[in-house]
Amino acid sequence: MKKIVIIIFIFIIGLSVTAADDNIKGKSSWGDNSDVFTKGFENQKAVSDNKLKETVKMLKDRALTKKQKKLREQVKPLSPLPDEEYLKEFARSQSNEDELSQTHTVMIPMQAYSDSGVWIQPGYYKLSCRKLGENNYVLDLSQGNTRVMSVEAKQTQQDLEQDTISFCNAEIIDNGRIRLVYGSIDLNLVGYIYFK
Numbered sequence: 001m002k003k004i005v006i007i008i009f010i011f012i013i014g015l016s017v018t019a020a021d022d023n024i025k026g027k028s029s030w031g032d033n034s035d036v037f038t039k040g041f042e043n044q045k046a047v048s049d050n051k052l053k054e055t056v057k058m059l060k061d062r063a064l065t066k067k068q069k070k071l072r073e074q075v076k077p078l079s080p081l082p083d084e085e086y087l088k089e090f091a092r093s094q095s096n097e098d099e100l101s102q103t104h105t106v107m108i109p110m111q112a113y114s115d116s117g118v119w120i121q122p123g124y125y126k127l128s129c130r131k132l133g134e135n136n137y138v139l140d141l142s143q144g145n146t147r148v149m150s151v152e153a154k155q156t157q158q159d160l161e162q163d164t165i166s167f168c169n170a171e172i173i174d175n176g177r178i179r180l181v182y183g184s185i186d187l188n189l190v191g192y193i194y195f196k
Contacts, residue, residue, distance in 0.1 A: 104168035
């Protein structure tokens, strides 16, 4: 064991001496491309706002190929406009007295759709609840400030085998359904979304 430690120690010292020798002679331990690290931004020129706007306009006005047009139609914008109605409802529901004020995160493991035919992609969603009327509830799945899907929910008296008082969960229960579970102190709700 001592021999291995001594060999490693000698190897490290040898590398250090070689790197120091290269630096003394004017060479860099990075090799011939070391100027990229030290002089990479020397010839950069500032771009005016007008030049940037002209370039953006030119790129927008250029003729797109059929493939590019098809791709543009398929790709959704990265930052959709905020759903202002949802934000107002959400802000109204966030009070200490409201049993539906809890918002949790749930993971949907696959593409799924609701009874109304709205599809969502796999990912993490905020799950919140709204009361529409007497014994009439809706579970909302949202990402950021956009409501993605609303699912009709039924109240249940089961504790749904959860460890905490306030909870949510999404679990695959058979070959075509995902059960969304939302629970608080006063209320347990169950809704379903579907997959193929």
